[in-house]
Amino acid sequence: MPSKSWKCRKCGYHMDAETCPDNDGAVPCNGDISLCLNCGALYKMRFKRWKPMSGKEFDKLPDGVKKTIVQYEAARQNIVSR
Numbered sequence: 001m002p003s004k005s006w007k008c009r010k011c012g013y014h015m016d017a018e019t020c021p022d023n024d025g026a027v028p029c030n031g032d033i034s035l036c037l038n039c040g041a042l043y044k045m046r047f048k049r050w051k052p053m054s055g056k057e058f059d060k061l062p063d064g065v066k067k068t069i070v071q072y073e074a075a076r077q078n079i080v081s082r
């Protein structure tokens with residue numbers, strides 16, 4: 001179930017919900033990762049708020065997580081470019 005809306009700090013895009021692509025009932029928690037649907041900026045949930053993720057933080061992620069993010073980013077770019 002989608003939860004609260006949030007706004008990208010980089011481009012100002014307003015996301016109307018937080019959703020998990022493979023679990024509609026999931027509620028975001030600390031350590032979860034998201035990206036802006038408009039610009040692709042990466043975010044990490046800290047203290048129940050989306051905070052921009054640094055390049056160093058991205059580099060420290062497990063390879064499988066990085067691969068998933070790259071796939072989501074490619075899908076995002078495909079949608080945005082239409």
Ligand SMILES: [Zn+2]
Nearest residue numbers: 008011036039
């Ligand atoms: Zn953005």
